[in-house]
Amino acid sequence: MRDLVAELSQKLRISEAQAQGGAAILFKAARDKLGSVEFDRMLGSVPGIDLLIQQAPNSGGGLFGTIASLAGGNAVLLTTIVSGFSRLNMTSDHAQKFVPIILDNLRAKVGPETVSRLEQTLRA
Numbered sequence: 001m002r003d004l005v006a007e008l009s010q011k012l013r014i015s016e017a018q019a020q021g022g023a024a025i026l027f028k029a030a031r032d033k034l035g036s037v038e039f040d041r042m043l044g045s046v047p048g049i050d051l052l053i054q055q056a057p058n059s060g061g062g063l064f065g066t067i068a069s070l071a072g073g074n075a076v077l078l079t080t081i082v083s084g085f086s087r088l089n090m091t092s093d094h095a096q097k098f099v100p101i102i103l104d105n106l107r108a109k110v111g112p113e114t115v116s117r118l119e120q121t122l123r124a
Contacts, residue, residue, distance in 0.1 A: 001023070001047070001051070001052045002048070003105065004023055004101075004102065005019045005020045005023060006019075007105060008023060008098060008101055011101055012094065012097055012098070014090070017088075018088045018089070018090060020052065020055060021055070021056065021057050021084070021087075021088045022084075022088060022090060022094065022098050023052060023098065023102060024053055024055050024056035024057075025056050025057065025081055025084035025085060025088075025095075026081065026095065026098055026099070026102060027043075027049060027052060027053050027056075028056045028080070029080050029081050029084075030043075030121050030122055031053060032077070032080070033077050033121055034121055042110065042114045042118065043106075043114070043118070045109075045110065046106065056084065057084055057087045057088060058087070078092075082095070099119070103115050106118070
């Protein structure tokens with residue numbers, strides 16, 4: 001995952017800590033939405049992904065997170081991502097820029113079908 005963090009940092013002109021944290025937030029959100037079993041089946045073979053997810057900043061959420069959890073699935077995913085990126089001094093616009101870079105980086109590691117499924121999960 002170091003190559004991904006370096007690529008994000010360079011292409012988005014952000015710190016490595018922001019790149020690492022942002023990637024971790026997105027992977028954790030995908031795992032939460034897909035469920036651990038499905039996520040591990042899809043991406044468990046990617047070296048370092050579990051360690052990266054463990055380093056995701058706490059997204060908190062507060063009242064907004066509680067309201068979003070009542071609304072369900074996509075609202076919770078969005079709240080987790082926006083809150084996490086905010087803690088890294090980034091916006092939801094940054095999160096949107098992360099996705100294509102992450103997907104391109106993963107394509108050679110897990111194949112296009114898995115990347116397509118992950119993209120649907122993150123965009124849904």
